[in-house]
Amino acid sequence: MLDVLIFAVLPYFAIALAIFVTPYRYFSNRLDWSTFSTQFLERRSLYWGSIPWHYGVVLILAGHIIGFLFPSTIQSLLSDLSALIALESIALGLGLMTLFGSIILLVRRFSGVVRAVTSYADWVLLLLILLQAATGVYMGLFVRWGMEWYLHTAVPWLYSLLTLNPQIGFVSGLPLVFKLHVAGAFLILAVLPFTKLVHFLFLPLDYLKDPPILYRWVRREKQLGK
C-alpha cells in the first residue's frame, strides 16, 4: 500500500502539479518568481550554506539525470571497479556537501532578520531538502554501490512511470530509506511551483551570446536595423 503511494500515486501527483501549476504561476504572476536571496540581510553563514549546497546538488542532480538518460553507457563505465569506487567517492563527497549546506541553510533561518523574512514555503522547502540530503548520504554510506543498483532498479521503474505503466516491482524490495528518498524527491517536485525553488527553472544563459548592453524601444517599428 505504502509502496503504491510512494512509487505510483505520489510521482504522478507531483509531476502533475509541477507541469500544470508552474506555467500557471509563470503566466499569472511573475512578480514573486525570484531566488528571494537573503544574502543582503545575512551573508556569513549563507556563504557556508549556499555554496556547498548548490555545487553539491547541481552535480548530484546531473548525475541522477545522466544515469537515467544513458543507463547502458554508465553501466559499462561502472564495470571497471576502480571507476565505480572513484565515482562513488566523489558522489559521497558531494552528498556530504549538500548535507552540510542544507543544515546551515535551515539553521540560519532560526534567528534575527532572516527569520523575519522566512515564509512557510521556505520552512517546508528547507526541511525537505535537508531530509533529502540526509537520506541520500545515508544510502551512500550504508546501502553501498547505489550507482550500480540505481541503474537496474530506479531507472527501469522511472521509465515505467513515463510509459504510464508503473512497475513497482523494480523498487519495492529496496530498503525503507530508499523509499523515503523517493518520497522526498517527489514531494520537492510537488512543492516546486509553490516555493522559491522555481528559481532554477529558467537558467540565465541568454546573456552568454548577447552583446553587453540591451536596448528596448517603445516604438513598434524598430528604427535601427541592429
Next chain:
Amino acid sequence: MDVRAQLVMVFNLDKCLGCHTCSIACKNIWSDRRGAEYMWWNNVETKPGAGYPKFWEDQRKYKGGWVLKGNYVKLRAFGKFSTLLNIFYQPYMPKLEDYYHPWTYDYANLYNAPEADDQPVAEPVSLISGEKIDIEFGPNWDDDLSGSPLYAENDVNLDERRIISSFGKLFMFYLPRICNHCLNPACVAACPQRAIYKRGEDGIVLVDQNTCRGWRFCVSACPYKKVYYNWNTGKSEKCIFCYPRTETAQANACAHSCVGRIRYVGVILYDADRLDVALKVRDEELVEAQRRIILDPKDEMIRRAAKENGVPDSWLDAAIKSPAYALIREFEVALPLHPEFRTMPMTFYVPPLSPVLATQRIAYDVEDHEAIPDMEHLRVPVRYLSKLFSAGNEDVVVDALQKLIALRAYMRAKNLGESPDEQILRKASLDTGATERLYRLFTVASYHERYTIPSLHREYLDVAPSDERRGGRGFGIIAKPRGGL
C-alpha cells in the same frame, strides 16, 4: 552615425543646500514600501564623506564598473562565465549594514508603558524583524562632516587626509546623486537574466520587475551603487528617472522639488556609433571623449540623421533649448561623476566654487573679494574635485572653475555699475553673450528653461497601455509580491 536621444540631469553643486527635499520627494513617491525602506534612489551626501552606501566609490572593495584591459572594456568583477560560478553567493555585493538597518520607533510604548518613576521612551525597532535594535548607522549619518575621523577622513578621493582635522583648511559640499542612466550601464551588462534595459527613446535604464529573478549582479556591478535589492519582493529596483512624469513632459520629482534650484533636465543627442571609441581612451581623456560624442542639435546633418533614427521633431527642438547641452557641451562647465568607472554616466555636475573666501589664512575682506580669488586659493582642492569629476585630470576642472570665476567677476562688476572686464571672460574662453546666458541659467532661469523635457507622445506610439495596468496602482506591484504555500 547612429544618433540617439538621452534625457540628462545636470546639478549645479554651488547651489545645493543639502536640504534633502529631493530625497524625500522621491521616497514619498517611489520607495515608501516594505523592502524599500532603506533605499534612497535620490540621496544627497556630504563630500568628503563615506556616502551611501558606505564608501561606495571604493571599487577595491565593491568591484563595480568597467575596466580597460588592452583594447577591451570589461566588467571589473566578473566575466560571463565567472558570473555563473559566483551566482550562488556574491562576494562583492554590499550588505544591508553598508546602507543602514531601517528602523522605526516603538511609539506605542509611550502610551502603554506601566506607571513608573521614569518617563517611557520609544525605543528603536527594526523595520524588518520588529526586534529592538541599536542604531549604529543611518542615512546621512555623516552629514555635514559629522564623525569625520570615521567617515570623511577615509573618503577615497582624499589625498591629504589631515585636511579634515585642520579647521582652517576644512571644506565640504553636497553631492546629490541619482542613477546616472549611463550610456554604457554596468548594471545592464551584468544582469544574466537580461532584466535590465536601456530605453531606446530616452535612455532611461529600467529593471523589468517581471523578468528579474533576484540574481543581484546589477547591485554589485553598478559602481554608483544605484541598483537596490528589495529583500521583500526578491527583485532589484532602481531610480526610474520618474519616467511616468518625464513621458508627459513633467520634471522628475527630485528636480521639481529642488529647493536650491540646482537641477537642470534636458535632451542631448549623441552618436551611439562612437561610444565604443570614447570608452577606450585613457582615464585623463575620458571627459573630453565623452563630450565629443554629444552632438550639436543645430547641425542640419545631425538633425537629419536623428530624424532617420526616429527622434521626433519635438525632441530635436527640445535638444536645442536643452540646458544640459549648454552646460555640458557648449560651455563645458558640467562634468560627469567618476568617469573612470567607464559607464559613461548621463548626469553631470557643475563643480562647486564656494566659498570663494578661500582659506582662513588668506581671508579676503570684502574689497579683496571683488577680485575673486585665484584657483590656488579656492577652498575645495582642485585635486579633490578632479578625482570626483574628471578621473584625475585637473585641467578639465580648472577650465570649468575658471569659467565660473570669470562669470562671477564679470556679472558682479556689471551689477555694481562698474565697467566689467571682458578680458577675464576671454581668458576663460567665454564671451559676453555666453556669459549672459550662463548667468541666466544659474540664477533667474524659469522652470521651463531649467526643465526642457519633451513629451514621449506615448499616445502616438501605437502601444496601448497594457490591460493589466489599467486601474492599477502605478509603478511596480500589480499582484502581491510574495507567494508561497
